[in-house]
Amino acid sequence: MANSIDLHVGRRLRRRRRLMGMTQQQLADAVGIRFQQIQKYECGANRITASRLFELAGALSIAVQYFYDGLSNLAAANEPAANDDEIGPDVLRQKETLELIRAYYRLGERPRRRLLDLAKALKDDATDAA
Structure with a gap:
């Protein structure tokens, strides 16, 4: 039975693979295993050895x-956000979020910076209006 750390590492593996636009098969081929093993890692059914984690990274x-980032906050993930600046843990699992991140990184450095500045300005406008 998977524990919370195995589940966390598996979720991080899935999130990064999707962010990179890789299929389970492509990742499996890159590290020399079958895609079913990637599935088991991602759902936490199988633990990932240190050497395999290194290869996956x-x-x-x-x-x-x-893969371990956010583990200290694992217990707090089920608690409601303390303020509006925090985002819920599920937002990074949404397809729309991944599409936005991919599109953002396809931009050059200057357009990315301008887009970030725009987002911050819109947030400030929304805060001022409240």
């Missing part, structure tokens, strides 16, 4: 630490 172009 390399295939996904991230540091191994990525």
Whole structure:
């Protein structure tokens, strides 16, 4: 039975794979395993060994630490947000969020900065109106 850490690591694996636009098969091929094993990792049914986690991190172009980010907040994830600046844990699982992130990183550096400035200005306008 998977524990909360296995589930967290599996969710992070799925999130990064999707963000990269990779299929389970493509990731499995990159590390030399079957896609069914990726499925088991992502749902937390199978634990990921340290060496496999290292290989997965390399295939996904991230540091191994990525998989553990947010673990200290695991208990707090079920609590309501303390203020409007915090986002819920489910927002990063939404297809729309992933599409937005992909589109953002397809932009050049200057348009990305301008888009970020626009988003911040819109947030400030919404705060002033309230």
